[in-house]
Amino acid sequence: MIDPVSALSNILGAKGWLSGSDVEPYRWDWLRRYGAVPLGVARPANTQEVARVVEICREAGVAMVPQGGNTGLCGGAVAHESGAVILSLSRMTAMEKPDLASGSIIVEAGVVLSTLHEALEPHGLIFPMHLGAEGSARIGGLIGTNAGGSHALRYGMMQDLVLGLEVVLADGTVWNGLRSVQKDNAGYQLRKLFCGSEGTLGIVTRAVLKLYPAPKQRTTALLTFADCGAAVAFGTYLRGEAGEFLSGLEFFSDFGLKLVLKHLAELSFPLETRGGAHLLAELASSSARVPLDEILTAALEWGMEQELVIDGALAMSDAQRAHFWHLREEQPEGQRLEGQQLKHDISVPPGKIAEFIEAGEDICSKILPGVRTNPFGHLGDGNIHYNLSPPEGQSDFADKALELGQALAALATEMGGSFAAEHGLGRSKIVLADTNRSPVERNLMAVVKDALDPSGLMNPGVLISSFRQRKTFQ
Numbered sequence: 001m002i003d004p005v006s007a008l009s010n011i012l013g014a015k016g017w018l019s020g021s022d023v024e025p026y027r028w029d030w031l032r033r034y035g036a037v038p039l040g041v042a043r044p045a046n047t048q049e050v051a052r053v054v055e056i057c058r059e060a061g062v063a064m065v066p067q068g069g070n071t072g073l074c075g076g077a078v079a080h081e082s083g084a085v086i087l088s089l090s091r092m093t094a095m096e097k098p099d100l101a102s103g104s105i106i107v108e109a110g111v112v113l114s115t116l117h118e119a120l121e122p123h124g125l126i127f128p129m130h131l132g133a134e135g136s137a138r139i140g141g142l143i144g145t146n147a148g149g150s151h152a153l154r155y156g157m158m159q160d161l162v163l164g165l166e167v168v169l170a171d172g173t174v175w176n177g178l179r180s181v182q183k184d185n186a187g188y189q190l191r192k193l194f195c196g197s198e199g200t201l202g203i204v205t206r207a208v209l210k211l212y213p214a215p216k217q218r219t220t221a222l223l224t225f226a227d228c229g230a231a232v233a234f235g236t237y238l239r240g241e242a243g244e245f246l247s248g249l250e251f252f253s254d255f256g257l258k259l260v261l262k263h264l265a266e267l268s269f270p271l272e273t274r275g276g277a278h279l280l281a282e283l284a285s286s287s288a289r290v291p292l293d294e295i296l297t298a299a300l301e302w303g304m305e306q307e308l309v310i311d312g313a314l315a316m317s318d319a320q321r322a323h324f325w326h327l328r329e330e331q332p333e334g335q336r337l338e339g340q341q342l343k344h345d346i347s348v349p350p351g352k353i354a355e356f357i358e359a360g361e362d363i364c365s366k367i368l369p370g371v372r373t374n375p376f377g378h379l380g381d382g383n384i385h386y387n388l389s390p391p392e393g394q395s396d397f398a399d400k401a402l403e404l405g406q407a408l409a410a411l412a413t414e415m416g417g418s419f420a421a422e423h424g425l426g427r428s429k430i431v432l433a434d435t436n437r438s439p440v441e442r443n444l445m446a447v448v449k450d451a452l453d454p455s456g457l458m459n460p461g462v463l464i465s466s467f468r469q470r471k472t473f474q
Ligand SMILES: Cc1cc2nc3c(=O)[nH]c(=O)nc-3n(C[C@H](O)[C@H](O)[C@H](O)COP(=O)(O)OP(=O)(O)OC[C@H]3O[C@@H](n4cnc5c(N)ncnc54)[C@H](O)[C@@H]3O)c2cc1C
Pocket: 030, 065, 066, 067, 068, 069, 070, 071, 072, 073, 076, 077, 078, 089, 109, 130, 131, 132, 133, 136, 137, 138, 139, 140, 141, 142, 143, 144, 145, 146, 147, 148, 149, 150, 197, 198, 199, 200, 202, 203, 204, 205, 332, 422, 423, 426, 459, 462
């Protein structure tokens, strides 16, 4: 039997194999809910080394946990049982030159999202994936979770932005699917299968990403409404008026705003009036000829005439635009600084957002009277981060976590939505998937998992439980 520690340290060297106290920075998940001591952290420098790591782990029967920026919110990027190898892609950060003619770029899986944004700037191109963790999240992790973010409304999720992939499969074979074409119907859409597979089917090592021309102009408004229903009605109208130019439609509640203003002293709310819900709307175009200001101003006037918009302002400078975005992006931080919280990543058809929020509030306060709900997120695509803080004066509510999570998941399911909109299932949401999705769907996933990872060593306990993994589709 192979000794995995000496085999891995031999092929990876001191830079590529970490053990003992050196594993600590990789050990805990973002929310510090999971963090078993791994056997070690493998940091391969290229695809061939990833393949060797996989072969060694397979031979030794050691579980592998791929890790990107470790900003995932469902505990999928760290070990839950000791003895696994964390396979960090953090040394694989090479980027090729963008291919201007085809609008694409080949990057390694360890590239940090904000680094990619900066590298594209001089070329007048963008990779239109934006999220609060973009300074840490890496391409492999974004693909692993099929990340969404604030521009998914216009550009889609990660699966829509990946043209091709290179993946090290569970037996160490390298699948090279690095094609830069939009149209490729030569069989199953394998690249999409790996988007959102959370490291359970293989390890993404390189990707061909789709690029867009950088906007030549943007216009951004911050608006306030009496309630979320009014914000949804305005959002529906704006979508019709702005069409393909609508690139962001983000909302947050007045409770969320209060937390941000309480805990982040550098932020202020620029409008004179404050309603119960706030909306950030952004239009962008890569042509300078489109009258974006006119479109947004006319929509705003309509919103005021209809008595939907209570107050609003257009950003007059880049600094003001950044300030508006901070108010939205700091929502998770404001709530984190308030203390304990329960996070729920829900999606419903956009027209049902207000209905979900109202029904959710009702359900949650029956389970835990006084619980404080903080819905915020991506109004344009129906994605609500329905986060909860404990009742005022109460520091902990972990004993209610499962009941609240199950109730909200059931509500989203009933309304034709999802309880795992953009963060994936990881370890923390398998129970919700097992209870809210049909056995047919769960078993179908188990069949895929078994086929691609027969020994069950690729991120075990993530996305699919070991129990499900053994069951066959009936
Ligand atoms: C403040 C904050 C804001 C956020 N906002 C958003 C948001 O708006 N939208 C959104 O979608 N998410 C958001 N997230 C969640 C998180 O940033 C995303 O899930 C992101 O895609 C994770 O990237 P990562 O590199 O950190 O992945 P990790 O956390 O390292 O890994 C995530 C999953 O992918 C797997 N994985 C990692 N690398 C690979 C690889 N190379 N091959 C195969 N599998 C791999 C891991 O095993 C794990 O299961 C936010 C998180 C934070 C902390």
